[in-house]
Amino acid sequence: MSDDKKKPADDGLNTTKILDTARAQIRRHGQAKTNIVDIAKALGTSHTTIYRHFRSKTDVFDAIVVDAMKDEEALAKAFVASSAPASERLLGMVLALHRRKRERLEGDPEVYELYRRVLEARPELVKNYTAAMTRLLAAIIEDGVKRREFVVDDVDLAAGIVRDAVTVYVHPAHVELAFKAGLDLEPSVRRMIETLAIAMRRGLSLGNIPD
């Protein structure tokens, strides 16, 4: 990250450079004191140059959050591609997302705080992220059904239930609360996935439950 500042702006600025610098500024000065002018200074350029890439500080912050979400999606996708039993992949995915959140909270608290705050204020970002994650869960469950590991009548409804059940282990506010309370949530993640997997192995009918 700090390397960017030493490099000459050879082929101009790209989004990655700007976001890396913005993150470095947030770590050093906090999100409230981070602004476009300081990001520009740290990059050895003018604020007008930054405004060619982002309309506002809010846009920069949103992009940092979307970046983190994309990182989590890529992490989760690896478990869809695997050939392990579906229940192991569900566990692996949720544990990986939980750990990534904890690592970011412990190793990069200022940027994590930004992430948590932006999510509270931007439900549409959360909606897109949630939809993407639910599709990945559905892909694993679908595969479990194909392998005859699971018997599930409605894969999308089942994915929604798994997503809701594990929200408390991956939602940034809950992860932060658990961390501050010194709680290790990993045993609970294991027990939750085991519980959901038992239901899916034994036959999960959700399509006929009245709305």
Place this chain on the structure above:
Amino acid sequence: MSDDKKKPADDGLNTTKILDTARAQIRRHGQAKTNIVDIAKALGTSHTTIYRHFRSKTDVFDAIVVDAMKDEEALAKAFVASSAPASERLLGMVLALHRRKRERLEGDPEVYELYRRVLEARPELVKNYTAAMTRLLAAIIEDGVKRREFVVDDVDLAAGIVRDAVTVYVHPAHVELAFKAGLDLEPSVRRMIETLAIAMRRGLSLGNIPD
């Protein structure tokens, strides 16, 4: 609530009167503009009298939140006492808590907002509430095991899993997000309890899952 102000302070002030008046002030002026002096004025007494009951505005606000938590515990307890099948009682309890939260959010938004904010700042209040609710869930699951409706090796662990799985339907921040997004969570509550009940009916072994 406003009745209190008309009544003479015959047998002096009690906590209920002070909290009712504080809630009325919060509804009218918001939590930021509510203070001990105004609560005292509305009760036709002096702030020193209020300070005999509460040390600070924060104490009054905490007491309002604890009041709401006790109301929810009483609501939940009714399902422990019932003789219906355990899965129906779990569903009834979670739906009742979810609906109570929504009613308060829609009908009493200023006090709900106070509740949500205090919970974020006071993890020890949340801890006590969560422990009480988990005991009620455990009592229902225990009863389900006695009736041979459920086969569960560790009732307390199972209660923790049920609690975690439904947090997203009863946590004030999540209920508010769903409400703002126009989402009806009740079908999800039904599907979640059905999923958990299938696992508990078919045999839920959690005691041997490694920590």
